[in-house]
Amino acid sequence: MINIYTDGSCKNNPGRGGWASIIVRDNGRYVISGSEVKTTNNRMELTAAIKGLETTSEGEVVTIYSDSQYLVNTMTKGWKRKSNMDLWDLLDELTLLRTVKWQWVRGHSGVPENEEANTLAGKEAGIIPFSSTLTHLGPKGTARMVDIGGKTTTVREAVARGFVEIDAQTLSLISEGKIAKGNVFATARVAGILAAKNTPHLIPLCHPIPLTQVTVDIKVDEQNGGLEITSKVNTEAKTGVEMEAMTAVSITALTIYDMCKSENKGIRVRSIRLISKTGGKSGDLILET
Numbered sequence: 113m114i115n116i117y118t119d120g121s122c123k124n125n126p127g128r129g130g131w132a133s134i135i136v137r138d139n140g141r142y143v144i145s146g147s148e149v150k151t152t153n154n155r156m157e158l159t160a161a162i163k164g165l166e167t168t169s170e171g172e173v174v175t176i177y178s179d180s181q182y183l184v185n186t187m188t189k190g191w192k193r194k195s196n197m198d199l200w201d202l203l204d205e206l207t208l209l210r211t212v213k214w215q216w217v218r219g220h221s222g223v224p225e226n227e228e229a230n231t232l233a234g235k236e237a238g239i240i241p242f243s244s245t246l247t248h249l250g251p252k253g254t255a256r257m258v259d260i261g262g263k264t265t266t267v268r269e270a271v272a273r274g275f276v277e278i279d280a281q282t283l284s285l286i287s288e289g290k291i292a293k294g295n296v297f298a299t300a301r302v303a304g305i306l307a308a309k310n311t312p313h314l315i316p317l318c319h320p321i322p323l324t325q326v327t328v329d330i331k332v333d334e335q336n337g338g339l340e341i342t343s344k345v346n347t348e349a350k351t352g353v354e355m356e357a358m359t360a361v362s363i364t365a366l367t368i369y370d371m372c373k374s375e376n377k378g379i380r381v382r383s384i385r386l387i388s389k390t391g392g393k394s395g396d397l398i399l400e401t
Contacts, residue, residue, distance in 0.1 A: 113138070113173050113174075113175070114135065114136070114137050114168055114172055114173065114174045114175070115135075115136040115174075115175050115177065115225075116133055116134065116135050116136070116161070116164035116165070116168075116174060116175070116176045116177070117133070117134040117136070117176075117177045117178075117223070117225035117226050117228070117229050118131070118132070118133045118134075118157070118160035118161050118164055118176060118177070118178045118180075118183075118229055119131070119132055119157070119160055119178070119179065119180075119226065119229035119230045119232075119233045120132075120153055120154070120155070120156025120157035120158070120159060120160050120180065120233055121153065121156060121230070121233035121234045121236070121237040121239060122151060122152055122153040122156055122237055123237045123238050123239050125152055125153050126150060126151060126152045127150065127151075127237075128147065128148070128149055128150070128151075128237050128238050129147060129148045129150075129151035129152065129153065129155065129156040129236075129237050130145065130146070130147045130148075130156060130232070130233040130234065130235065130236025130237035130238070130239075131145060131146055131147070131156045131157075131159045131160035131163065131233055131236065132144070132145040132160060132228075132229040132230075132232035132233040132236065133145070133160050133161075133163050133164035133167075133229065134225040134226075134228055134229050135164055135167055135168075136225065140316070142316055142317060143228070143232065144163055144164070144167065145232045145233065145235075145236050146159075146163065146236060147236040147237060147238075154180075154182050154183075154195075154196060155196055155199060156233065156237070157178065157180040157182060157183045158183060158196060158199040158200070158203060159199065160178075160229070160233065161176055161178065161183060161203060162199065162202055162203055162206065164176065165203075165206040165207070165210065165212070166206065166320065167312075167320065168210060169313075169320075170209040170210060171209070171210065171211075172210055172211070173210070173211045173213075174210055174211065174212050174213070175212075175213045175214075175215055176212060176213070176214055176215065177215045177216075177217050177223065177225070177226060178214070178215075178216065178217070178226075179216065179217050179218060179219035179221075179226060179230075180216075181216060183214075184214045184215070184216040185216070186200075187203070187207070187212075187214045188214050264350065265348060265349060265350050266348070266349075266350075266391045266392055267346070267347075267348050267391050268346070268347050268348070268349060268351075268352050268353055268389070268390065268391030268392055269344065269345065269346045269347075269353070269388075269389065269390045269391060270344070270345050270352060270353045270354045270356065270357040270358075270386065270388070270389045270390075271342065271343070271344045271345075271357060271386075271387040271388045271389075272342070272343050272354070272357035272358040272360065272361045272384065272385065272386050272387060273340065273341065273342045273343075273361060273383070273384075273385060273387050273400070274340075274341045274361040274362065274364075274365050274381065274382070274383055274384035274385070275333075275336070275338055275339070275340055275341070275365075275381075275382055275383045276338050276339045276341065276365050276368050276369065276379060276380070276381055276382075277336075277337060277338040277379065277380040277381075277382060278337065278338045278339060278368075278372065278376065278379050279337070279376050279378065279379075280334075280337065281375075281376070282372055282375045282376045282379070283332065283334065283337070283338065283339070285372075285375060286332075286339070286368075286372065287332055291371055291372055291375065292374065293370075293371040293372075293374075294371070296368055296371050296372065297330050299367060299371060300328070300330060300341075300364045300365075300367040300368045300371070301328045301330065301364065303363050303364055303366075303367040304326075304328035304341070304343060304360040304361065304363055304364030304367070305326045305328055305360065306363075307359045307360050307362070307363035307364070308323060308326045308343065308345055308353075308356040308357070308359055308360040309323060309326065309356075311355050311356045311359045314359060315355055315359070318355055319349075319350075319351050321347050321349045321351065321353060321356065322347060322348070322349060323345060323346065323347050323353065323356065324346045324347055324348060325344075325345070325346040326343070326344075326345050326346075326356070326360060327343065327344045327345075328341065328342075328343050328360055328361075328364050329341070329342045329343075329344075330364065330368075339368060341361050341364050341365055341368075342361075342387075343357045343358075343360035343361045343364070344357065345357040345360065351392070352389055352391065352392055353389075354386050354389055357386065358384060358385070358386060361384050362381075362384055365381040365384065366381065369381060385399070385400075386399060387399055387400045388400070
């Protein structure tokens with residue numbers, strides 16, 4: 113079960129607006145927020161719900177708490193939709209693929225998460241000054257996901273690499289397919305690909321990104337005594353996939369370790385790093401060839 117507490121705010125209405133969502137899961141909580149230069153209070157209420165739902169996966173069970181009757185009653189009582197159709201359509205798409213319950217709460221009724229969302233939305237709207245300019249910290253030091261809504265969608269790629277140091281005898285068993293747990297190369301590749309796809313569930317505050325391709329290459333390096341892992345991740349999105357690429361390498365390496373540790377407990381995982389990234393406003397970065 114996931115509980116999402118949302119709020120939207122607007123200075124002058126229409127004017128500068130802010131939204132905030134507090135996402136509470138069994139394994140913790142985190143905060144996301146953002147702002148728009150010219151908008152309305154109702155659009156910010158809808159945006160808060162949309163952004164919160166976008167952090168969840170298809171099929172998950174979610175309860176959204178909001179003090180906006182406009183939002184809750186439209187979704188539960190069929191209030192007529194006269195404006196903001198773009199946001200309503202997006203909200204419908206998200207709810208169709210999840211089990212969503214809508215719960216109206218009275219504003220300033222003492223629900224801590226709703227009060228926090230209200231305060232943060234007001235700060236994003238410029239009604240209340242921020243006490244911190246750190247991108248991943250909101251009011252009271254709470255963690256929040258960086259808003260990438262204003263970024264441009266571009267084609268992006270990230271390449272990461274790592275090394276698993278293995279003795280010659282175990283390396284030979286891997287190459288010959290004689291490890292007791294099975295095919296090390298095939299299993300580790302699948303593990304790495306799955307890890308890349310699940311990065312936002314493993315690393316707090318990472319954005320869920322649609323990946324267009326993930327490849328994991330494992331090469332035997334007899335000269336240096338081990339396996340070199342290279343992962344390449346591609347997307348067309350508003351933020352990069354460096355974390356996905358490095359997560360893929362990390363989990364691939366750990367899977368190799370797990371499958372081979374019965375043969376040699378001295379296996380070492382080392383040198384996991386970003387090799388290059390392309391796309392995005394900051395341009396290309398080539399650290400190694």
